[in-house]
Amino acid sequence: MRDRPAGLAEAELMVALTEGWGIEPHSVEYLPVGAGSYHWSVLDRRGTASFVKVDDLGVDVAGRDEAFDRLGRSFATALALHRDAGLDFVLAPVATATDAPVMRLTSRYALSVYPMVAGAAGDFGAHRPEDRVEVVDLLAELHEATPIVADTASRADLVLPGRDRLEEALRDLDREWTGGPHAEPARELLSVHGGRVRRWLADFDRRVDQVRNTAAAWVVTHGEPHPGNVMRTPAGVRLIDWDTVQIAPPERDLWMLTPALARMLGDDPAGDADDVIARYTRATGRTVTSAGLALYPLWWRLADIAVFVDELRRPHGTGEDIAASLTYLSGYLESSRD
Numbered sequence: 001m002r003d004r005p006a007g008l009a010e011a012e013l014m015v016a017l018t019e020g021w022g023i024e025p026h027s028v029e030y031l032p033v034g035a036g037s038y039h040w041s042v043l044d045r046r047g048t049a050s051f052v053k054v055d056d057l058g059v060d061v062a063g064r065d066e067a068f069d070r071l072g073r074s075f076a077t078a079l080a081l082h083r084d085a086g087l088d089f090v091l092a093p094v095a096t097a098t099d100a101p102v103m104r105l106t107s108r109y110a111l112s113v114y115p116m117v118a119g120a121a122g123d124f125g126a127h128r129p130e131d132r133v134e135v136v137d138l139l140a141e142l143h144e145a146t147p148i149v150a151d152t153a154s155r156a157d158l159v160l161p162g163r164d165r166l167e168e169a170l171r172d173l174d175r176e177w178t179g180g181p182h183a184e185p186a187r188e189l190l191s192v193h194g195g196r197v198r199r200w201l202a203d204f205d206r207r208v209d210q211v212r213n214t215a216a217a218w219v220v221t222h223g224e225p226h227p228g229n230v231m232r233t234p235a236g237v238r239l240i241d242w243d244t245v246q247i248a249p250p251e252r253d254l255w256m257l258t259p260a261l262a263r264m265l266g267d268d269p270a271g272d273a274d275d276v277i278a279r280y281t282r283a284t285g286r287t288v289t290s291a292g293l294a295l296y297p298l299w300w301r302l303a304d305i306a307v308f309v310d311e312l313r314r315p316h317g318t319g320e321d322i323a324a325s326l327t328y329l330s331g332y333l334e335s336s337r338d
Helices: 010-021 061-083 129-144 163-171 183-217 251-257 260-264 274-284 290-313 320-335
Strands: 025-031 037-044 049-056 109-115 219-221 230-233 236-239 246-248
Touching (some): 010 025, 010 037, 010 049, 129 219, 163 183, 183 290, 183 320, 251 260, 251 290, 260 290, 290 320
Antiparallel strands (some): 025 037, 049 109, 219 246, 230 236
């Protein structure tokens, strides 16, 4: 996230930190890192550093309250996993003075605060073979904590987010897109690959039908346990970015340990994951289904495509983030291996 959040002044951020967490900022540094959220490093007057995150609740005003509620449930789940389930690897937000996990900063933005942890996360992509055992053990422990957060976490509905707008875009390929400088290149790209996207959507529907009847065996999942969300610290491995946590099929997490992620990114897979999946089954007693492992690469690919297409059709300028959206869309459509 190279561009700063539109319409948000750092002065608003500083006031909210004091009101919500009692943090009196001495210095504030914007961190152009990550994807989907905005981040700052904040040093208070006592020399304590905090990692501050702002989430965009959406351009559409009508959906912001629902988005904030979902975010609150997700962060409350992370807090419960850390505090009640005793999962030290869950890097949860710091609660506000009223014990809330997140604060409404403005109509459009939500604010959360995290401890500043020494360590480094990896990059988005496939896990190295030598790291998979460590990650699958964390996921097994997380999934076993389901009873503690069963009433807190939201449940997956198996509906592809943004599908209606993606299908509208597919129907609108014969007309010029005028949202901004990257709109027409996006339309031309989708025109070339529209048939492929439609096939993916049909395959997605078939996989959903196969997975829906497994709901009784669903578990609490992180949702995005790729290397970019695995932080290695002096105190051990931490899983970060819990806004995607849901009760869902275990394969929602486990597919990222399989060759499917590398193939989706157009890379050559490094080995298979049979031993890692078998290790998970031994630890949890749960059967991992091929239908579930096939569903979630499709979900991820199509959900990202829907986001990028929607951004590129809306009014936009020449910022780095919107240019990156076109690059990522091109990567999915031109590099992914079916």
